[in-house]
Amino acid sequence: MHARIVRFTDVDPDHLAGRLAEMDAPPVESAATAVQVFHDPDQRTAVVIQQFGTADDMAAAESAFDAMDPSETPGTRASVDRCELKAEMS
Numbered sequence: 001m002h003a004r005i006v007r008f009t010d011v012d013p014d015h016l017a018g019r020l021a022e023m024d025a026p027p028v029e030s031a032a033t034a035v036q037v038f039h040d041p042d043q044r045t046a047v048v049i050q051q052f053g054t055a056d057d058m059a060a061a062e063s064a065f066d067a068m069d070p071s072e073t074p075g076t077r078a079s080v081d082r083c084e085l086k087a088e089m090s
Contacts, residue, residue: 001033001085002058004050005067011039011046011075019074030064032056037074045076058082 014053016039023035032049052058070076 002052002055003083003085004052004058004061005081005083006048006050006065006077007079008046008048008073008075009044009078011044013039013041014043016046016074020073030061032061044075045078048074055084063073072079 016037020037030050031052033053034049034052036049036051038047038049040046050058050061052061
């Protein structure tokens, strides 16, 4: 599994709630198998984890995510990490 992990700053909780209300599944065009959104309202930050089956799927989705209008994101994009899952413990 591969993941694109995006950290956002300046996250308005009301704006985030509105975006989440519109979200019911990963965007079909992204090939993401899952999306997780973590929010810290005290720091006004959010972390979005987009999961992909392969590195190629993740790379193919990159331009669409980078081209998103800022009003469609939780806040200001601070960083993007592209990772491969190396271990998982439950």
